[in-house]
Amino acid sequence: MRIPIVENIMHTNELLASEIRQRLDQADVFGLNIMASPGAGKTTFITSTINRLQSHHPIGYIDGDIATTIDAEKIARLGVPVVQINTGGNCHLDANMLNPALDKLPLDEIDVLLLENVGNLICPANFQLGTHLNVLVASIPEGDDKPYKYPGMYRGVDVLILNKIDLLPYIPFNLDYFLQGVQTLNPNVTIFQLSALHNEGIIDWVTWLVEYYQTEKLKNEQNTIAT
Amino acid sequence: MRIPIVENIMHTNELLASEIRQRLDQADVFGLNIMASPGAGKTTFITSTINRLQSHHPIGYIDGDIATTIDAEKIARLGVPVVQINTGGNCHLDANMLNPALDKLPLDEIDVLLLENVGNLICPANFQLGTHLNVLVASIPEGDDKPYKYPGMYRGVDVLILNKIDLLPYIPFNLDYFLQGVQTLNPNVTIFQLSALHNEGIIDWVTWLVEYYQTEKLKNEQNTIAT
Numbered sequence: 001m002r003i004p005i006v007e008n009i010m011h012t013n014e015l016l017a018s019e020i021r022q023r024l025d026q027a028d029v030f031g032l033n034i035m036a037s038p039g040a041g042k043t044t045f046i047t048s049t050i051n052r053l054q055s056h057h058p059i060g061y062i063d064g065d066i067a068t069t070i071d072a073e074k075i076a077r078l079g080v081p082v083v084q085i086n087t088g089g090n091c092h093l094d095a096n097m098l099n100p101a102l103d104k105l106p107l108d109e110i111d112v113l114l115l116e117n118v119g120n121l122i123c124p125a126n127f128q129l130g131t132h133l134n135v136l137v138a139s140i141p142e143g144d145d146k147p148y149k150y151p152g153m154y155r156g157v158d159v160l161i162l163n164k165i166d167l168l169p170y171i172p173f174n175l176d177y178f179l180q181g182v183q184t185l186n187p188n189v190t191i192f193q194l195s196a197l198h199n200e201g202i203i204d205w206v207t208w209l210v211e212y213y214q215t216e217k218l219k220n221e222q223n224t225i226a227t
Numbered sequence: 228m229r230i231p232i233v234e235n236i237m238h239t240n241e242l243l244a245s246e247i248r249q250r251l252d253q254a255d256v257f258g259l260n261i262m263a264s265p266g267a268g269k270t271t272f273i274t275s276t277i278n279r280l281q282s283h284h285p286i287g288y289i290d291g292d293i294a295t296t297i298d299a300e301k302i303a304r305l306g307v308p309v310v311q312i313n314t315g316g317n318c319h320l321d322a323n324m325l326n327p328a329l330d331k332l333p334l335d336e337i338d339v340l341l342l343e344n345v346g347n348l349i350c351p352a353n354f355q356l357g358t359h360l361n362v363l364v365a366s367i368p369e370g371d372d373k374p375y376k377y378p379g380m381y382r383g384v385d386v387l388i389l390n391k392i393d394l395l396p397y398i399p400f401n402l403d404y405f406l407q408g409v410q411t412l413n414p415n416v417t418i419f420q421l422s423a424l425h426n427e428g429i430i431d432w433v434t435w436l437v438e439y440y441q442t443e444k445l446k447n448e449q450n451t452i453a454t
Contacts, residue, residue: 037265038348038377039369066349068375089379091318091349119376120349121265122293122318141368141391142266148295149346150265152316164368170397172424197399 013127016095020102020130025220027107029060030213031115031131033093035153037146038119040139041163043071045196046114050078052206057111057213062101064093064118071116081105092123095130112213121146125153132216139164144174147181155185159192161205166195240354243322247329247357252447254334256287257440258342258358260320262380264373265346267366268390270298272423273341277305279433284338284440289328291320291345298343308332319350322357339440348373352380359443366391371401374408382412386419388432393422 024031036042050059063072064085072084083101085093093115105113115131117124128134136157138146141164147154154160160182168175182189190208194201251258263269277286290299291312299311310328312320320342332340342358344351355361363384365373368391374381381387387409395402409416417435421428 037346038373039264039366065376067378070372070375089349089353091347118349119264120318120347122316122345122347123350126316139266139368141366141394145297146265148297149292151294167368167394167397170394 013095016098017128017130020095020098021132023099023102024107024113024130024132027110028217028220029107029110029113030216031113031129032133032135033115033117033124033129033131034135034137035117035121035124035157036119036137037121037139037142040119040137040142041196042116042119042137043074045137045161045163045194046075046116047078048196048199048202049114049206049209050075050080051199052202053112053210054078054080057210058109060105060107060110060113062098062105062113062115064097064116066090066118081110087118091118091120092127093117093129094127098129112209121150121153125150125156133158133212135159135161137161137163140167140171140173144178145181147178147185151185154182154189157186157189159190160186162191162193163196165193166198166200240322243326244355244357247322247325248359250326250329251334251340251357251359254337255444255447256334256337256340257443258340258356259360259362260342260344260351260356260358261362261364262344262348262351262384263346263364264348264366264369267346267364267369268423269343269346269364270301272364272388272390272421273302273343274305275423275426275429276341276433276436277302277307279429280339280437281305281307284437285336287332287334287337287340289325289332289340289342291324291343293317293345308337314345318345318347319354320344320356321354325356339436348377348380352377352383360385360439362386362388364388364390367394367398367400371405372408374405374412378412381409381416384413384416386417387413388423389418389420390423392420393425393427 059080061075061080061082069084072082076082083104085097134157192205286307288302288307288309296311299309303309310331312324361384419432
């Protein structure tokens, strides 16, 4: 007797992720899966992004955490519709958790969905969520060896945010070594160096995001017309 | 038909952990399981500890990582016997991985075994390794809300190292809020605030460790005589 375990979970997750993508596309919602180590500054990065983007493009936010609603409360204060997913100890979000969360958001009124994954550099890399972009927030204090030590995460993302660049003067961090590791694993990744806390470099990132989003939206509309 | 999964793994792990503890005690080796988020400074902390401790108490080191031997190579340069466990993507060490690693260390010549777990604030908390102390390395740049967000990890440790205190002037971090969270979850934890990179506060930690280790060793010997 054969008991399939991991392969089966992964396959089911991929099917669900592709359903989520369809649901987002039908509602004209552009989704970002934002991943990072604990304390890399995901929530501060999301806050800065919302502050720049919100007046042009309405935003929804889903927060994945093993416990507490600390992050969700911070984002709710910005006037954004928020849903909290407590994973109950699970080290990542999976696609299965998203449909009930999406049910609770006013998708018709949202342009961009920001999904904050559980703070973890390992588990979330293996579970696609059906979003349009996978974003990794890295940070200077984590050290320059992280691409080498967590290759699965660095390999699988579309955008890399290198956060907390304001701390570069106080920490030994070899930027060339870091970028070389990233380049080897993921030559097509788009990289932004910024300080979310001090709002440095946020405009470049949000400008890029809006352009990318509008191009994808256009493609999506053309596909719908063609079919 | 019932297919037991998680309970079974956990129970097996606990049995194996208690066997590991016996093996360490018989060899007169005091073991530390050192856990942290990626980039909290585990390896730098371990390096500083070795530099202070090594001349009095011979040390062994086991490094758990999902990929690479970067940390193991750093520690081997200090003249310490080193074994690398690559978990192949697994987000934590478990007791099952330890026996083959212990086979490769000269346990008779070692007083203290430093076990560096995979960088992760979630998964390692659930897997005892049979060590005498569970140690968490937290760091200032991770933020003051981490005890609240990762209660399982903060609840389960004997020692909390708050690392990178040299960065306090540059980062918003409310020390009272952090310590209040720790205190609520784990009132008996022993806390050290230090900067491993700048060797600040390492002497206090190593002095405490040696005293604790010698007290435990004495207890262990008295138990052996009594039985």
